[in-house]
Amino acid sequence: MGKEGEELTEQETAIYDRQIRVWGVDAQRRLSKSHIFVSGLKGTVIEFCKNIVLAGVGSLMLNDDRLVTEELLSANFLVPSDENVTRGKSLAELCCESLKDFNPMVSVSVEKGDLANFDVEFFQKLDAVVISCCSLLTKKSVNAKCRKSPRRVAFYSVECRDSCGEIFVDLQNYSYSKKKNEETIECHLQYPSFEDxxxxxxxxxxxxxxxxxxxxxxxxxxxxxxxxxxxxxxxxxxxxxxxxxxxxxxxxxxxxxxxxxxxxxxxxxARVEFPPVCAIIGGVLGQEVIKAISGKGDPLKNFFLFDAMDGKGIIEDISNINN
Amino acid sequence: MDTIEVSNLNRQFLFRQKHVGQSKAKVAREAVLKFKPHIKITPYHANVKDPEFNVDFFKQFNVVLNGLDNLDARRHVNRLCLASGVPLVESGTTGFLGQVTVHVKGKTECYECQPKPAPKTYPVCTITSTPTKFVHCIVWAKDLLFAKLFGNKNQENDLNVRSTDASSSSEHTEDVFEHRVDEDVEQYGRRIFDHVFGYNIEVALRNEETWKNRNKPRPVYTRDALPPRPIEQNGNKDKASNTGDPSSVSAMASLGLKNPQDLWSLRENSEVFLEALGLFFLKREKEIGQLGFDKDDQLAVEFVTSAANIRATSFGIPLHSLFEAKGIAGNIVHAVATTNAIIAGLIVLEAMKVLQNDVKSYRMTYCLEHPSRKMLLMPVEPFEPNKSCYVCSETPLTLEINTHRSKLRDFVEKIVKAKLGMSLPLIMHGVALLYEVGDDLEEDEVANYAANLDKVLSELPSPVTGGTILTVEDLQQELKCSINIKHREEFDEEKEPDGMVLSGWTPALATEKNKTSDNGPSSSNASQTVPLEPEDDDEIEIILKDPEILSAGKKRKSTDISVAADSEISSVTGAMLIKSKVEADDSHSDVMVDGNLDTNKKKRVQ
Known part of the structure; x- marks a missing residue:
């Protein structure tokens, strides 16, 4: 185990004990230094935020300027259903408050503005970007901006419709090592952009x-x-x-x-979100982001599709690239 | 019954730091009401095995969702669901793996239709004389040495019996572990150290036969492991003694060891051993004689880690950090938020099918770490009930036992309780009652049954011999089964340590089981990838009454949910029982949360 950075605090060791037993101290340390941005705070992304805040990422930025409506909250367990609390506040502001409470060791903040207007400069400070509820055009352009960053920014987009969900992953060129029968093997994966x-x-x-x-x-x-x-x-x-x-x-x-x-x-x-599917997709997405940041585990390439009707959660590799 | 611990907070998202120590069921209820104020939730901070949760209690619900963390409680709830005819959705997670299964009486297999892997046990002599793995050293340190020094003195303990042999009289060994009245604690610690790590190993070495094909262990004495003079730790010790709370006493703290991930040297382990032992006597003397190992007891973990490491040194086994040793000693299950979220979602999907009585769509779903046939979430059609399952299909069992030597007590403890999982058993031979447990017994009955316990089977008032058929019944679980008794003279001490063998409960035939969903993998595949019984920290049960509640969330409904917490999955621990009925334009619901469930895991050294 290579040592990097400072050691985890006693508080971190106590709270993260059960997951350190899954992915190790180094992975936990890397998580605690990572910066993540999400845009489009509906049920699936809320589930995702909950998962990575609990897991102990360094910081999480929330982007969603929409004012709260009943429909927006149909699968949101972060926001109290009290109009006195929610009136006049944006979805991101309300979610930010309760996410902070989930884990005081994670810095959670609101990033106002239209997703389409964030530039490469903004994205290159981040380790992972997760977007949802945006136009195809914005999706492609955010993905492209992430790709222009000098250091890798992992890009994810997620969409749930009815009892179905889809995750797209772009890790660009991704190398990681894994243990197989005591041997460490180096793996390389090449991802296409969403557009490609x-x-x-x-x-x-x-x-x-x-x-x-x-x-x-x-x-x-x-x-x-x-x-x-x-x-x-x-x-x-x-x-x-x-x-x-x-x-x-x-x-x-x-x-x-x-x-x-x-x-x-x-x-x-589908008019309303379906909470169990949000939990499932948000769970898989959370795990993928944790994998990419910690360098532990095989990341999925490059689509994950779930349909509650048949219950299958399938990985599809949709690319022209042969690894 | 479960309460919130710091180590739950990384995944049980309804709980916060400020809730540590409080009832899971109650806090979960409050947390859910914050974002869903109009449902009715009833918390039960109780053990799901308590008699109040009887068949009538279960009958009020439409579905039960299990989120339990131990086999015993899972079996109990399975039986109550069968007896009350309420569908059960079972679930569990370990690390990235998880599973959800549906159990509906007569339609799918019950939770106990397939034997569950027994908790891992080790032969006594491996633990006492010939350890080859670190876990053997942990079991020795925890179940033998720790129990011997700090546990109940009257409990049987193999530490003397085999580790020292005839050359030292039993009287002598009895004395060794006794803390003499005027003995300095440091001195006492060194004496114990030299006895168990030095002298006992030397004695074991004399038995040359044992070491013919094994590496010989090396005796370790304090004089080898530590500097010649007793180390001066007084300054530090005084500091430690100023902290008032006995539960915060720590040998690592007083020795200045900080990182639980570090590997300690033999010297450090020896220092921790002496320090921890000393601290028990100085700071926690009142508890000595009644302590059991608890993974959340820092000092106990330190003691066990150091003792296991010193023993590992003797036997040339690689040492481990306190963090790792704690995981092994405490059977700690790995758990992350993401798997729990996925499994919680899958539980709800199955519960909805159950409420809609959509039998054809029921699935067992496995959450995998590595995709199998492109699938990360793999649904499989549920199996039919196993016709030879003694729990759901009244198949008689056979018990081979020495009816002239085994006492009724052995039968009750080793078979009825441990194997059949009954908690309030009643045992009958024909119409003659041999044994019964309950609050409403007359004094003479109690005395009578107590006397029976100490009789060998063939000398009971109604003698039990080869050919006898016993009826064993649990009135709470409403489970009844017949056991054919077969007399057998001898048993293999290592392979059949119970001195009796229960059989007749066989897994269903493989051909019957291999039904799978269209183009799904075979079930045998599935069970290879995923442990059948992930014993985790986390789970839930839900019972729902009316299918319409689920019609896509368009109707307003009144739901009645009760949650017994012992679970992880939706961050509650326990069972959740849901009742619901549709009522136009009104939305109250009823949820009951019951924090459960006895978390005592039974483990034996045999």
Missing amino acids: AIAVPWRSLPMRTSKLYFAMRVIERFEELEKRNPQDVSAGDLPNVLKLRKELCEARCMNESQIPDLLLQRLLA
């Missing part, structure tokens, strides 16, 4: 690629073409979404049956 990943021709993907992956792409594209706000779709959009599916499938030489009507219908119809 979703541009991978559908017909080049294996037949058994998760249908949810394609369905998410159709709806994402629909929102972009219609200039909708993120997740501002409803069951009434189904006919137009089906039309778009036809176009996309024809253009990409894929059979439409790979994206079932019923699945699209479910993804469009």
Whole structure:
């Protein structure tokens, strides 16, 4: 075990005892020095924030200027359901207060502003960026800015619709070592950006690629073409979404049956978040960010897809890069 | 019954530092009401095995969600769920691994349909004479030496019996561990040290047969491990003695050792050993004679770590840090927030299916560390009930036992309680009652049963011999089973340390089990990757009554939930029982939280 930096305090050792037994002291030390930014504070990201604050990251910055509405709080256990408390405050401000209380050793702060306007300078101070509830355009541009940073900024985007969820991971060039039968092996992974990943021709993907992956792409594209706000779709959009599916499938030489009507219908119809799925996706996302920061464990590449309907949590590698 | 500890705070997100020491059930209730004010939650800060949580109690619920941390309580709740016909969602986590299973009487297997791995035990002689792994040294230090010095003197202890042999009379060894009235504590410590690490090893070495194919241990005496003069620690000791709270007494603190992750040298271990032993006598004398090892007792952990390390030195076994030793000695389960979040989400998904009676969709789900067939979360169709399960399908068991030598007490302790997991048993031979436990017994009955306990089976008023069929029943669990008695003369002391063998409860046939969800992996795969019984700190139980509550959260409903806390998963520890009924435009719910559950883990040296 290489020593780096100062030792953990007695308080840290006591609180983090059970997880140090999982990932070791060095990993814990690296976690405690990491800086993380999240944008779009709905249920899944809230779960994620809870997980990494408890785990003891160095700092967490929250970005979401929206004022609190009942709908925004449907899967948010951080904010008390008391209008006297919530009135006039942004979602980020309210979440910040309770997250601080979760773990006084983590510095939690609010970062105001439109996600699209943060620049490379801002992102390069960070170790990980997690975004949700933003347009496709913003998603691509934030990912690109993270990639321009001289030091690696791990990029994640997460989306939940109905009882389905998707995580995208971009660790750029990522090397880590792992132990296998007493031997230490060096592993290297190369990730595509979000833009490059979703541009991978559908017909080049294996037949058994998760249908949810394609369905998410159709709806994402629909929102972009219609200039909708993120997740501002409803069951009434189904006919137009089906039309778009036809176009996309024809253009990409894929059979439409790979994206079932019923699945699209479910993804469009959801009005409220589904807390158990938020917990599951937020749990997997939290674990991935901890892996990337601590350098412990195999990170997933590069999509994670979960559908509560069949209960499968699947990893898909959608890239042109062979590792 | 469980209370909040500092080490829970890294994952049980309903609790804060200020809650340490308080009831999990009660604090969890308050925390949930803050963000969901209109549900009804009833906390029970009690043991789920208490008689008040009987079959009638369980019957009020629609589903039970287990979040228990020990096998005993899990089996108990499984039986009450079977007896009351209430579906059970079981769960557990260890590190990155976790699982959720659904148990519905008659539809899926019960929690006990497949044998659970027994807690690891070690042969006595490995512990007392021929350790080869660090864990052997820990067991020796904790269950033998610590118990001998600080525990109940009347308890059986193998420390003398085998580690010293005939050359020292039993009277002599009895004296060795006794703290003599006028003896200086430092002196006493050195005498114990030299006896167990030096003299006993020398005695063991005389038995050449033992060491033919083994590396010989090296005796360690204080004169080798420590500088010639007693080390002067007085200054520090005085400082330590000023702190008033006996629970904060620490040998590491008074020796200036800070980092629990450090490996100590033989000398440091020896100093910690003497210091810890001394501190027990100086600061915690009142507790001596009744102490049991507790992983949260700093001084006990220090003593056990140092003793195990000194013994490991003797036997050429690699030493370990206090942090590692504590994990081994305390059977500490690794636990992180993320796995708990995932498992909690999966529990809710299964509970919702149960409430909607969506039997076809029930799944056992495994949370894996490494993907299997691209899956990190792997659902598998639940198994059918095991037809030979004595818990859910009344299959008789067979017990081989020496009916002329074994007493009823042995049968009650080793079989009825330890193996069958009954807590309030009643034992019948035909219509004759042999034994019974309960508050409402007459005095003469109590005396009668007490007398029976000390009789060998074949001499009971209604003699138990080969061919006898005994009926054993637990009235609280409403579980009844028949045991065919087979007389057997001899048992292998090492392999069959109970002196009796229970059989007849076999895992279901592999072919029956291999039903899996479409293109899912086989069950045998799943059970290889994931421990069947992660004994963790964390879990929950929920019982729900009305399916409509779940119709996608669009209707307002009134829910009745009760949570018994002993669990991790939604940061509560215990069982959560949920009742619910749909009532338009109104949302009260009822949740009961019961902090449970006896966390005593039983472990034996045999």
